[in-house]
Amino acid sequence: MSFAQAMIQSHPQPVIGNDALAACIRACVDCAQACTACADACLGEQDPKMLVRCIRLDLDCADLCDATGRIVSRQTALEPQVVTAALQACATACRLCGDECELHAQHGMEHCRVCAEACRQCEQACNALQGQLAA
Amino acid sequence: MSFAQAMIQSHPQPVIGNDALAACIRACVDCAQACTACADACLGEQDPKMLVRCIRLDLDCADLCDATGRIVSRQTALEPQVVTAALQACATACRLCGDECELHAQHGMEHCRVCAEACRQCEQACNALQGQLAA
Amino acid sequence: MSFAQAMIQSHPQPVIGNDALAACIRACVDCAQACTACADACLGEQDPKMLVRCIRLDLDCADLCDATGRIVSRQTALEPQVVTAALQACATACRLCGDECELHAQHGMEHCRVCAEACRQCEQACNALQGQLAA
Amino acid sequence: MSFAQAMIQSHPQPVIGNDALAACIRACVDCAQACTACADACLGEQDPKMLVRCIRLDLDCADLCDATGRIVSRQTALEPQVVTAALQACATACRLCGDECELHAQHGMEHCRVCAEACRQCEQACNALQGQLAA
Numbered sequence: 001m002s003f004a005q006a007m008i009q010s011h012p013q014p015v016i017g018n019d020a021l022a023a024c025i026r027a028c029v030d031c032a033q034a035c036t037a038c039a040d041a042c043l044g045e046q047d048p049k050m051l052v053r054c055i056r057l058d059l060d061c062a063d064l065c066d067a068t069g070r071i072v073s074r075q076t077a078l079e080p081q082v083v084t085a086a087l088q089a090c091a092t093a094c095r096l097c098g099d100e101c102e103l104h105a106q107h108g109m110e111h112c113r114v115c116a117e118a119c120r121q122c123e124q125a126c127n128a129l130q131g132q133l134a135a
Numbered sequence: 136m137s138f139a140q141a142m143i144q145s146h147p148q149p150v151i152g153n154d155a156l157a158a159c160i161r162a163c164v165d166c167a168q169a170c171t172a173c174a175d176a177c178l179g180e181q182d183p184k185m186l187v188r189c190i191r192l193d194l195d196c197a198d199l200c201d202a203t204g205r206i207v208s209r210q211t212a213l214e215p216q217v218v219t220a221a222l223q224a225c226a227t228a229c230r231l232c233g234d235e236c237e238l239h240a241q242h243g244m245e246h247c248r249v250c251a252e253a254c255r256q257c258e259q260a261c262n263a264l265q266g267q268l269a270a
Numbered sequence: 271m272s273f274a275q276a277m278i279q280s281h282p283q284p285v286i287g288n289d290a291l292a293a294c295i296r297a298c299v300d301c302a303q304a305c306t307a308c309a310d311a312c313l314g315e316q317d318p319k320m321l322v323r324c325i326r327l328d329l330d331c332a333d334l335c336d337a338t339g340r341i342v343s344r345q346t347a348l349e350p351q352v353v354t355a356a357l358q359a360c361a362t363a364c365r366l367c368g369d370e371c372e373l374h375a376q377h378g379m380e381h382c383r384v385c386a387e388a389c390r391q392c393e394q395a396c397n398a399l400q401g402q403l404a405a
Numbered sequence: 406m407s408f409a410q411a412m413i414q415s416h417p418q419p420v421i422g423n424d425a426l427a428a429c430i431r432a433c434v435d436c437a438q439a440c441t442a443c444a445d446a447c448l449g450e451q452d453p454k455m456l457v458r459c460i461r462l463d464l465d466c467a468d469l470c471d472a473t474g475r476i477v478s479r480q481t482a483l484e485p486q487v488v489t490a491a492l493q494a495c496a497t498a499c500r501l502c503g504d505e506c507e508l509h510a511q512h513g514m515e516h517c518r519v520c521a522e523a524c525r526q527c528e529q530a531c532n533a534l535q536g537q538l539a540a
Contacts, residue, residue: 003300003388007307010380013314029299030273036343037277043460044283044346048453055448056212059205064221066336067202070194073306076314077191082228086199089224093217110280118273138435138523142442145515148449164434165408171478172412178325179418179481183318190313201471208441211449245415253408326482329475334491337472340464347461352498356469359494363487 002026007073015075016132024087024129028069031094031122035062038101038115045109054100054112061097064090065122072129080133087126087133094123137161142208150210155264159222162253162260163204166229169253170197173236176246189235189247196232199225200257207264215268222261222268229258272296277343285345290399294357297388297395298339301364304388305332308371311381324370324382331367334360335392342399350403357396357403364393407431412478420480425534429492432523432530433474436499439523440467443506446516459505459517466502469495470527477534485538492531492538499528 004025008015039058042051068090071083098119105113139160143150174193177186203225206218233254240248274295278285309328312321338360368389375383409430413420444463447456473495503524510518
């Protein structure tokens with residue numbers, strides 16, 4: 001069992017969307033890390049100038065995944081409007097960052113391929129949790 | 136001249152909405168700090184249990200202001216969809232956190248009064264910058 | 271293979287301490303999340319006033335784990351003095367937060383038990399990576 | 406009066422080092438923003454490859470200033486060992502990032518000149534607050 005799942009199960013109050021929640025926390029945290037690492041790997045390439053848009057989107061996406069990962073880790077006095085707004089912003093950043101990384105993955109950038117995968121997973125997990133909050 | 140303004144003026148590329156941008160950066164950074172400090176002050180009160188919703192909203196709002204303040208501090212290869220999504224999420228959190236803090240301000244919580252002011256200012260600055268991005 | 275490991279292996283430049291590095295990234299990211307969730311679970315308990323010191327340490331530890339997790343995720347133009355300083359600060363926060371959580375774990379707080387475990391793991395991983403940087 | 410000062414004065418509990426504290430909060434928050442903006446401005450320059458070490462140090466310094474700015478914004482159940490560890494890590498990052506930015510400032514990079522100034526100010530403010538905590 002992951003730390004995130006163990007924390008959800010030990011919370012003193014009822015939590016929203018158990019499985020979707022654990023998946024979303026994990027995806028946000030993984031994607032924030034992958035985007036931070038991808039920005040750094042892009043910067044370390046022979047010609048970082050070609051990757052300026054990718055670095056920029058990586059940095060923005062990392063910041064939104066980080067904030068959203070923290071917000072969905074909280075269950076106490078949850079305000080659905082704030083959580084939903086964060087999930088929407090995060091899904092948007094993941095979609096655009098994933099699109100950009102995919103372009104470079106097609107030209108052999110392995111770190112962009114991994115990062116695109118993390119972005120896709122996070123976009124889906126944010127949309128899935130949003131669906132549960134709206135239900 | 137503030138550091139934020141000096142950084143905007145020394146950027147190698149044209150920047151969006153000069154004055155609205157500087158105001159938004161300042162407001163996000165100030166509101167993130169005020170919300171962090173308000174959560175802490177609430178926690179230090181005689182009866183923090185009465186302030187649980189306020190602490191929660193403060194923490195979420197601080198995280199979104201922090202991420203948004205970083206994102207609007209970047210001008211290179213700006214992707215309007217990501218910036219707009221961040222500004223919307225931030226304005227939503229500021230509105231709800233400001234509403235909650237205002238309730239406690241009316242019962243004499245001075246740190247909530249200050250925090251509500253920072254939230255109102257940030258909500259407006261995010262909306263104003265969004266307007267310029269959409270124009 | 272985790273995203274963090276995949277990102278390390280696809281980096282364009284030689285990286286420090288492969289296994290210790292992947293372990294440290296994972297531990298920082300997990301501990302930041304566990305501390306954020308533990309602060310929230312403490313806040314949701316019947317009597318949060320008893321847990322004020324735990325909440326405070328959780329919040330500080332989450333912030334240092336988050337910053338350190340980002341810093342160790344970067345390999346390009348690595349400055350050992352900055353990485354070492356971050357690892358030291360993070361290990362200190364993890365030690366003290368782990369000690370505090372352990373006290374509450376002994377009184378049946380399951381989320382504190384899980385969080386203490388994440389803190390211990392992170393403290394060790396930070397110390398291990400510091401050892402490799404010093405070698 | 407700044408938001409940070411107003412928050413300090415409205416805290417329900419006695420606070421450490423009033424003036425040094427307000428100065429340190431302000432300096433951390435300003436330096437985090439300046440470093441984020443400087444990394445972005447460097448990335449937007451004609452030849453970002455020359456500035457790779459500067460971008461890397463800016464990103465690390467922003468993360469440590471951000472975490473430290475949050476930690477010193479908290480007064481409740483303050484644990485001096487954690488605060489001191491954060492201040493030390495932040496001062497180290499500011500010193501090295503300031504040194505690097507100064508080199509580029511001498512070659513006409515105005516954003517590096519502004520960022521170096523923010524780093525020097527933050528390094529001093531962290532050292533000053535550490536002195537008060539040790540006293």
